[in-house]
Amino acid sequence: MTVNKLEEHQAVNIVVLDMHEVTSFTDYFVICTAESDRQAKALQQILIEDFKKEQVAAPLSTEGEVESGWWLLDYNTVIVHIFSAQARTFYRLEEFWKAAPVVLKIQ
Numbered sequence: 426m427t428v429n430k431l432e433e434h435q436a437v438n439i440v441v442l443d444m445h446e447v448t449s450f451t452d453y454f455v456i457c458t459a460e461s462d463r464q465a466k467a468l469q470q471i472l473i474e475d476f477k478k479e480q481v482a483a484p485l486s487t488e489g490e491v492e493s494g495w496w497l498l499d500y501n502t503v504i505v506h507i508f509s510a511q512a513r514t515f516y517r518l519e520e521f522w523k524a525a526p527v528v529l530k531i532q
Contacts, residue, residue, distance in 0.1 A: 442525040452502040
């Protein structure tokens, strides 16, 4: 499971939002913070490999660069957002999507 892999590889402030009632383009957002660019890249690779093993699927798209501090993996029903601490504070996705119920929160 995505959250388990993120937690296992020391992502912090992991939040899962149920997007069913607030948007039609995905079912869940998984949001986490990486403490370095290197960790963010590693988390991306780990998740891509894990999804391939579980679902035999590659992401529909991946986005993000070191400079942005925000990396995204789009699996259609699940969109994973990996942020630097600074970018997460700036973009405030949880606040923007505050109508979405929080399914899970790991500090």
